[in-house]
Amino acid sequence: MIKIKRKGSLMLALVGVLLLSSHAQAQLNLPFPIYNPMNPGQNFPQSFDLGDPTNLQQGIVYDPETGKYIFTETIGNGLFYRYPSMMSLEDYLEFQEKKSQTLDWQEIIEEETAENRQFELPIKVGSKIFENFFGSDEIKI
Known part of the structure; x- marks a missing residue:
C-alpha cells in the first residue's frame, strides 16, 4: 500500500513538473535578431529583414x-x-521633419546617381564567345 502511494505521489510530482515546465519559454539568442519597431520613429538597423x-x-x-x-x-x-x-504634436512634427529630410536626401542621391550614369564608357569586346557567355559584348566601366 505504501509502494502504491509512493508511486502515485511520484507520478503526480512528475506530471506537475512537466506541466510547469511546458509553460516556460526558452530564451533564444538569435544570430540575426529582428526588432519590431513599436514607434514609427524608431529605426533599428536590421541584419535580416524581409520588408513589410x-x-x-x-x-x-x-x-x-x-x-x-x-x-x-x-x-x-x-x-x-x-x-x-x-x-504628441511636438514628436509628430519632429518625425515629419526627419522623414521629409530623409526623402529629400534620397531624391538628391538618386539625381546625382542618374547624372553620373551618363559618363559610363562602354567597351566593345567584339568576341562571339564573350557575347554568348556574358550575354553582351560590352563592358561598362
Missing part, C-alpha cells in the same frame, strides 16, 4: 481628445499588423 507585406496599409489619425497622433498599420480588412502607436 505588400498589402500593408499605414494610417495616421489625430485624436482631438488626447491631442495625440495615432499611427496604425493594418493588413487586409483592418487586421492590425502591429499595435497602434501614439505621438
Whole structure:
C-alpha cells in the first residue's frame, strides 16, 4: 500500500513538473535578431529583414481628445499588423521633419546617381564567345 502511494505521489510530482515546465519559454539568442519597431520613429538597423507585406496599409489619425497622433498599420480588412502607436504634436512634427529630410536626401542621391550614369564608357569586346557567355559584348566601366 505504501509502494502504491509512493508511486502515485511520484507520478503526480512528475506530471506537475512537466506541466510547469511546458509553460516556460526558452530564451533564444538569435544570430540575426529582428526588432519590431513599436514607434514609427524608431529605426533599428536590421541584419535580416524581409520588408513589410505588400498589402500593408499605414494610417495616421489625430485624436482631438488626447491631442495625440495615432499611427496604425493594418493588413487586409483592418487586421492590425502591429499595435497602434501614439505621438504628441511636438514628436509628430519632429518625425515629419526627419522623414521629409530623409526623402529629400534620397531624391538628391538618386539625381546625382542618374547624372553620373551618363559618363559610363562602354567597351566593345567584339568576341562571339564573350557575347554568348556574358550575354553582351560590352563592358561598362
